[in-house]
Amino acid sequence: MSADPSASAPSEEELRAAYEAEMSHITSADMVLQAAVSLLNIGGYRLGLAPPPDRPAAGAGSDAGAQARDLEQVRDAIDAVRGLLPILERRRPGELRPLRDALSQLQMAYAREAGVAEKGEDVTRTQSPSPSEPQSPSQPGPAQSSGRLWVPGR
Amino acid sequence: MSGALDLDKAAETFAQASDGTVGVEEEFAILDPDTLEMIPRYEHLCEVAQRDRLLHEHITGELISSEIEIISGVGADLHDALVRQRERRRRLFALADAEGVALAATGTHPWADYREQRIIDTDHYRRVEQGLKYVAWRNNTFSLHVHVGVNDIDRAVRACDRLRVVLPLLLAISANSPYLDGRDSGLHSARTQSFTKSFPRCGVPDAFGGWQAYREYIEFLRRTGSIVEFTQVWWSVRPHFAFGTVEVRICDAQATAEESEALAGLIVASIAQAVRDVDEGAPVFDPPPRLIEENMWRAIRYGLDGLLIDLEHGEEYPARAAIERLLRWTAPVRGELHIEPVFSELNGAQRQRRLIETGAAREEVFAASVAETLQSYPQQEVSV
Numbered sequence: 157m158s159a160d161p162s163a164s165a166p167s168e169e170e171l172r173a174a175y176e177a178e179m180s181h182i183t184s185a186d187m188v189l190q191a192a193v194s195l196l197n198i199g200g201y202r203l204g205l206a207p208p209p210d211r212p213a214a215g216a217g218s219d220a221g222a223q224a225r226d227l228e229q230v231r232d233a234i235d236a237v238r239g240l241l242p243i244l245e246r247r248r249p250g251e252l253r254p255l256r257d258a259l260s261q262l263q264m265a266y267a268r269e270a271g272v273a274e275k276g277e278d279v280t281r282t283q284s285p286s287p288s289e290p291q292s293p294s295q296p297g298p299a300q301s302s303g304r305l306w307v308p309g310r
Numbered sequence: 311m312s313g314a315l316d317l318d319k320a321a322e323t324f325a326q327a328s329d330g331t332v333g334v335e336e337e338f339a340i341l342d343p344d345t346l347e348m349i350p351r352y353e354h355l356c357e358v359a360q361r362d363r364l365l366h367e368h369i370t371g372e373l374i375s376s377e378i379e380i381i382s383g384v385g386a387d388l389h390d391a392l393v394r395q396r397e398r399r400r401r402l403f404a405l406a407d408a409e410g411v412a413l414a415a416t417g418t419h420p421w422a423d424y425r426e427q428r429i430i431d432t433d434h435y436r437r438v439e440q441g442l443k444y445v446a447w448r449n450n451t452f453s454l455h456v457h458v459g460v461n462d463i464d465r466a467v468r469a470c471d472r473l474r475v476v477l478p479l480l481l482a483i484s485a486n487s488p489y490l491d492g493r494d495s496g497l498h499s500a501r502t503q504s505f506t507k508s509f510p511r512c513g514v515p516d517a518f519g520g521w522q523a524y525r526e527y528i529e530f531l532r533r534t535g536s537i538v539e540f541t542q543v544w545w546s547v548r549p550h551f552a553f554g555t556v557e558v559r560i561c562d563a564q565a566t567a568e569e570s571e572a573l574a575g576l577i578v579a580s581i582a583q584a585v586r587d588v589d590e591g592a593p594v595f596d597p598p599p600r601l602i603e604e605n606m607w608r609a610i611r612y613g614l615d616g617l618l619i620d621l622e623h624g625e626e627y628p629a630r631a632a633i634e635r636l637l638r639w640t641a642p643v644r645g646e647l648h649i650e651p652v653f654s655e656l657n658g659a660q661r662q663r664r665l666i667e668t669g670a671a672r673e674e675v676f677a678a679s680v681a682e683t684l685q686s687y688p689q690q691e692v693s694v
Contacts, residue, residue, distance in 0.1 A: 231668065238674070257681055259677075260674070260677045261681050261682075261685070263675075264665070264678040264679070267656070268655065271660060271661060271663075
């Protein structure tokens with residue numbers, strides 16, 4: 157890629173030869189591996205956590221970390237690596253373990269971050285109070301207000 | 311034999327027990343590190359561990375050969391027990407690594423087939439298998455048990471009574487087993503459905519009111535040939551006759567050591583507070599078992615994502631607030647015992663469920679949980 161504009165441009169023949177020489181050294185599996193590693197790194201970066209990424213108090217992270225945070229990109233990276241894994245299973249079984257571990261860690265970190273952001277909205281049947289006020293209690297749930305629940309002492 | 315049924319001796323053990331000693335038991339699945347399948351290596355690990363006396367003395371078997379348990383032994387208090395347990399964990403995980411196996415800490419293995427598991431060869435577990443058959447075979451589960459020493463067996467039984475309503479809350483906080491038999495069960499604690507709800511004399515016990523009634527109950531079981539050792543009484547809270555402790559057995563195994571320690575702290579505080587309430591004659595809240603079962607079901611099904619019922623007031627509250635409620639109730643003893651448990655934002659079942667929601671396959675979800683375990687358990691600092 158070090159084209160010197162003052163030098164005479166290489167001929168199309170020369171370019172093709174150089175390109176083919178390069179292509180002959182690299183395999184698809186190499187590229188897949190490289191892409192997977194890069195995606196895992198990008199995914200980790202886009203969690204927006206100050207390292208180490210697995211501390212309970214994370215989420216706050218550093219300022220730089222907070223700016224990098226983009227959970228959608230993390231999700232993209234995870235899905236992409238998942239897509240690449242079957243190829244690596246075939247072609248690079250010996251190098252799979254650390255990649256799998258890194259993917260597992262990224263997935264769990266994503267689940268923690270995204271899960272905290274959304275906080276289980278699908279399961280509870282009433283709007284659950286925000287996690288920051290866990291005691292904000294005692295609004296009657298649907299079972300009670302509909303009178304279906306027997307209430308001791310009433 | 312530790313489980314023999316000498317009730318005078320049990321009372322004597324409690325008479326000599328010191329308040330506040332702590333023991334922790336953690337159970338793990340033994341896995342092939344590549345496939346994450348359960349593999350029967352308990353006997354092998356136990357044999358290799360003979361080179362390490364401390365570890366060997368604190369390893370125990372738990373029903374099947376693909377399961378291994380480490381125990382802290384008697385700690386003077388929670389902190390002492392945790393220091394001991396960290397040392398055991400470090401050695402066990404190093405040994406497992408050297409022997410080419412991985413260890414998992416979820417309440418169930420997601421896809422292991424119970425029909426392929428081998429029951430370990432001990433008197434107790436032979437008896438369990440002979441007595442329970444399918445119910446024993448089905449029980450491929452992993453949990454965290456915590457003991458607290460209680461002087462005087464009558465106090466211990468009465469403390470157990472007070473802990474009945476607490477069990478569902480601890481279960482919800484600990485939930486960490488969405489999968490069973492290769493499928494997403496839709497539950498947060500499939501372990502409880504598979505084990506606690508199927509074993510006899512298991513789950514939330516009746517309130518006994520004191521040692522006399524409990525003793526009559528155990529004598530009845532013995533007289534009628536229902537049990538030959540007290541460890542066949544599997545209630546989720548029970549006085550442990552051989553140790554002189556109150557033991558809480560309701561919780562799923564925890565994916566990370568930090569969670570296991572926070573939960574152990576909360577359990578120790580709960581037992582200690584229950585004993586304190588007995589001593590101070592605090593009013594006993596003793597709802598009918600069917601109401602406690604409502605909370606048990608909610609904990610099994612929804613864990614911390616759901617709502618629990620305040621049984622005293624008949625009102626629902628977000629299950630996450632169970633942590634806050636138990637911390638508030640136990641504040642007096644926690645202050646004295648310096649127990650300040652910190653819980654992660656999402657428990658194990660919630661993290662797994664969030665992964666499932668992103669489309670992760672069960673193998674990936676399990677791999678992510680195992681990665682957490684392998685990262686966390688061996689690396690806890692040994693000094694506090």
